[in-house]
Amino acid sequence: MNDGEVLAGGVANAGSIIRIGDEVRRPASAQTELVFSLLEHVRSKGFTGVPEPLGRDAQGRERLRFIPGEVAIPPFPRWSLSPGLLASVARLLRAFHDAVADFVPPANARWNTELAHPAGGQIIGHNDACVENVIVRGGRAAALIDFEFAAPTHPLHDLAVLARHWVPLETPEDAARDGRSGLDVAARFRIVADVYGIPFGAKREEFLDHVVAGIHRSGPFVLARIARGEQAFIDMWERSGGHDRIARRIAWIDSIRSELSMALNTA
Structure with missing residues (x-):
C-alpha cells in the first residue's frame, strides 16, 4: 500500500515512487549501492544537482532527499x-x-x-x-x-x-x-x-x-x-x-x- 504522495513521471517505476515528507522512497535494485556511491561522490565534489542518498527504509526501498521543483510530463507544457x-x-x-x-x-x-x-x-x-x-x-x-x-x-x-x-x-x-x-x-x-x-x-x-x-x-x-x-x-x-x-x-x-x-x- 502506498504510504505517501505518489510522484508522477517515469515508466519502469510508475506509481511506485513515493514522497514522504522530505524524502522520496523508490524500489531498490541490484545497483542501489553502486548508485548511492556515485551520488555521494559527485555531491562530495560540490555538485548538488543529484538526490542525496539516505539509505534504505524498513521495506528495503531506497531513501533519497526530496528535491523541490517541477517535472514536465507529456503532453509537455x-x-x-x-x-x-x-x-x-x-x-x-x-x-x-x-x-x-x-x-x-x-x-x-x-x-x-x-x-x-x-x-x-x-x-x-x-x-x-x-x-x-x-x-x-x-x-x-x-x-x-x-x-x-x-x-x-x-x-x-x-x-x-x-x-x-x-x-x-x-x-x-x-x-x-x-x-x-x-x-x-x-x-x-x-x-x-x-x-x-x-x-x-x-x-x-x-x-x-x-x-x-x-x-x-x-x-x-x-x-x-x-x-x-x-x-x-x-x-x-x-x-x-x-x-x-x-x-x-x-x-x-x-x-x-x-x-x-x-x-x-x-x-
Whole structure:
C-alpha cells in the first residue's frame, strides 16, 4: 500500500515512487549501492544537482532527499520548451560529467547497461536524461534524478540521449503528439552542443554520429521489456506508435543529418 504522495513521471517505476515528507522512497535494485556511491561522490565534489542518498527504509526501498521543483510530463507544457531551459539542462549534464570524471567504481561493479553506449566508456553517465528525469526550478534545470541506468558510457552518448529527448529529435508529427510542435530543431540542437562545450570540427561530427547511431539502435530496450510482459512498456509502445514511430524517426534523422551538421559547425 502506498504510504505517501505518489510522484508522477517515469515508466519502469510508475506509481511506485513515493514522497514522504522530505524524502522520496523508490524500489531498490541490484545497483542501489553502486548508485548511492556515485551520488555521494559527485555531491562530495560540490555538485548538488543529484538526490542525496539516505539509505534504505524498513521495506528495503531506497531513501533519497526530496528535491523541490517541477517535472514536465507529456503532453509537455510550454514552459518546458524554452531555449533557456534546454541550455540549462545541457549545462547541468556537463557539470555532472565534470564531477563524476574521477569516480572509480569497484572492480566488480555490475551496472545496468541497457541504455549506455554499447562499447561502454570512460565515465559513469546517467544514460537517461529525458525530460521526466530533470527537476526544474525557476525555469532552469536544478537536478538529475532516476539513476537506475547509470553505467560506463561515452560522454557524447550521454549528451546525445539528452538531445534526443530535449530538442526533441523527433519527426514533426511525433513531436506534435507530445505537445512540442513548431520548434526549430537545428537551432535547439546547436544550443546543446554550444552549452556543453563541444569544440568545433571533428568533435561536433562525433557528437552527431552518436545521435544518429543511438536513434538507429532505438527499440530493443523497450521491446525486451515488452517481451517480459511489463505492462507499462506495452502501453507506452502502443501509445507512441511502436515500430512505425521508430522507422519514421530513423528515416527523418537520416534526412536531416546534413542540416544538423551545418547547424553544429556554422560559426
